[in-house]
Amino acid sequence: MAGxxxxxxxxxxxxxEANSQSPVKKKKSEKKKKRVPPVNTKIQVLSNHPxxxxxxxxxxxxxxxxxxxxxxxxxxxxxxxxxxxxxHKKKPNRMQLIVSPTGSNVDFVGTNxxxxxxxxxxxxxxxxxxxxxxxxxxxxxxxxxxxxxRLDPKVSGSxxxxxxxxxxxxxxxxxxxxADRMRELSNLYGTKKSIKQAKKLLSLKQEDDPExxxxxxxxxxxxVVNKEALESSNAQISxxxxxxxxxxxxxxxxxxxxxxxxxxxWGFLEDLYFLLQAESEISANYPSFVRNRIYKLQDIxxxxxxxxLCCIYSYxxxxxxxKDQHSMDGVSSVEGHKIPSMLRQKFSSMFxxxxxxxLSAEKTDLLISHVLVLTLFxxxxxxxxxxxxxxxRTSPFTLRVHYDNLGCKFIRKNNLSWVxxxxxxxxxxLRQKRRR
Numbered sequence: 001m002a003g004x005x006x007x008x009x010x011x012x013x014x015x016x017e018a019n020s021q022s023p024v025k026k027k028k029s030e031k032k033k034k035r036v037p038p039v040n041t042k043i044q045v046l047s048n049h050p051x052x053x054x055x056x057x058x059x060x061x062x063x064x065x066x067x068x069x070x071x072x073x074x075x076x077x078x079x080x081x082x083x084x085x086x087x088h089k090k091k092p093n094r095m096q097l098i099v100s101p102t103g104s105n106v107d108f109v110g111t112n113x114x115x116x117x118x119x120x121x122x123x124x125x126x127x128x129x130x131x132x133x134x135x136x137x138x139x140x141x142x143x144x145x146x147x148x149x150r151l152d153p154k155v156s157g158s159x160x161x162x163x164x165x166x167x168x169x170x171x172x173x174x175x176x177x178x179a180d181r182m183r184e185l186s187n188l189y190g191t192k193k194s195i196k197q198a199k200k201l202l203s204l205k206q207e208d209d210p211e212x213x214x215x216x217x218x219x220x221x222x223x224v225v226n227k228e229a230l231e232s233s234n235a236q237i238s239x240x241x242x243x244x245x246x247x248x249x250x251x252x253x254x255x256x257x258x259x260x261x262x263x264x265x266w267g268f269l270e271d272l273y274f275l276l277q278a279e280s281e282i283s284a285n286y287p288s289f290v291r292n293r294i295y296k297l298q299d300i301x302x303x304x305x306x307x308x309l310c311c312i313y314s315y316x317x318x319x320x321x322x323k324d325q326h327s328m329d330g331v332s333s334v335e336g337h338k339i340p341s342m343l344r345q346k347f348s349s350m351f352x353x354x355x356x357x358x359l360s361a362e363k364t365d366l367l368i369s370h371v372l373v374l375t376l377f378x379x380x381x382x383x384x385x386x387x388x389x390x391x392x393r394t395s396p397f398t399l400r401v402h403y404d405n406l407g408c409k410f411i412r413k414n415n416l417s418w419v420x421x422x423x424x425x426x427x428x429x430l431r432q433k434r435r436r
Contacts, residue, residue, distance in 0.1 A: 041131065041138045048142060055128045055141055056085065058097050058110050058149040066101060097149045105156045110149030239405040240365040242373055244425060251381040251421040254407070255373045261315055268340040269311035269318075276310065285337055286313075287320050287391040289375060309378060315343075316374050320391050322347045323367055326359045329393055368392060368402050376408075381421045404428055 066081045080102035088094035099108040126143040248254040290313045300306040351363040407425035
């Protein structure tokens with residue numbers, strides 16, 4: 001490739017001559033007698049110029065010294081070393097450096113795009129310093145990382161191949177081998193954080209082991225499927241109801257309250273409790289279900305029980321307002337109401353979809369089911385559904401379907417319909433849609 005002018009342009013570089021300025025071995029006695037005087041220099045750091053080639057550095061891994069003649073011939077014979085630089089016409093970043101000693105059949109060739117130059121990112125920065133004793137100035141020029149050339153011996157006159165020399169190819173590691181060696185170094189000398197990250201990365205990149213997969217298939221054959229639990233989970237999804245306990249013996253255990261209102265959410269639901277403590281007027285922004293039951297809060301003497309019931313009322317209010325925000329007929333009722341960001345994110349993940357601002361029919365049913373369960377807790381599982389039906393902007397008949405899916409029963413008391421929750425829970429059979 002070096003000799004093909006079709007792809008490369010040729011540039012000649014001068015190699016420093018081995019004259020009297022080259023280092024010469026001296027006796028210890030001479031070194032002691034002659035002391036090198038200090039030189040006060042002015043240091044100047046130069047930056048790379050976009051239109052100029054930065055300094056090129058080549059090294060001989062074989063130990064060859066172009067300024068030293070092993071046969072101790074004439075000095076003129078020692079200095080006759082030629083250096084050529086080839087730059088690719090179509091890819092200017094690709095360069096080749098060729099050093100040719102005179103009278104030798106061997107050329108030393110190095111590239112910046114094959115072999116060691118592509119072995120990975122450089123971990124060191126290089127610079128070249130030039131000391132001018134006449135002007136007492138030291139100029140430091142940075143060397144680009146891709147301008148370090150490994151000069152390997154090749155037969156003179158032969159074209160430079162596109163691939164690496166055998167010595168470099170043998171030293172080249174595959175990507176997997178590099179990753180394995182880096183992981184070994186991290187395990188030996190890395191910090192605890194780097195070791196933990198390496199283990200996590202390794203676990204993510206692990207492929208399926210055929211033997212492990214075979215053992216897993218054998219174990220899965222012996223697994224007993226709990227069909228009742230599977231049916232209950234399917235019923236929970238299809239009925240759009242909160243998490244329930246089918247084997248509950250009390251109404252409080254049927255729909256666990258801590259599965260609806262999480263532990264960290266109670267602190268964001270104390271707005272109604274603070275209004276009662278300040279004896280402030282309850283705003284009409286609260287649903288009628290909450291306003292019609294304020295008298296219950298005033299009769300409770302236990303402060304913890306009062307605060308718990310106030311939090312349930314506030315959670316019901318936020319759910320209803322969130323439903324109104326995502327419906328066409330209730331947007332005007334949510335002006336001035338602020339839902340805590342924690343609850344808004346939770347409601348968004350539970351009920352909203354990214355496709356449309358409005359809630360889907362299934363998500364609306366799920367939200368209504370959460371509201372009805374909380375109203376049962378507020379009314380001690382014997383509730384009049386008339387006011388909550390108005391708050392949810394739905395008809396009593398539609399609300400009766402939701403109560404049926406929750407396992408509730410209706411009873412007549414004082415010529416009114418009351419909703420109760422008998423245990424154990426009994427759900428109506430689901431009607432499967434006919435395939436057309």
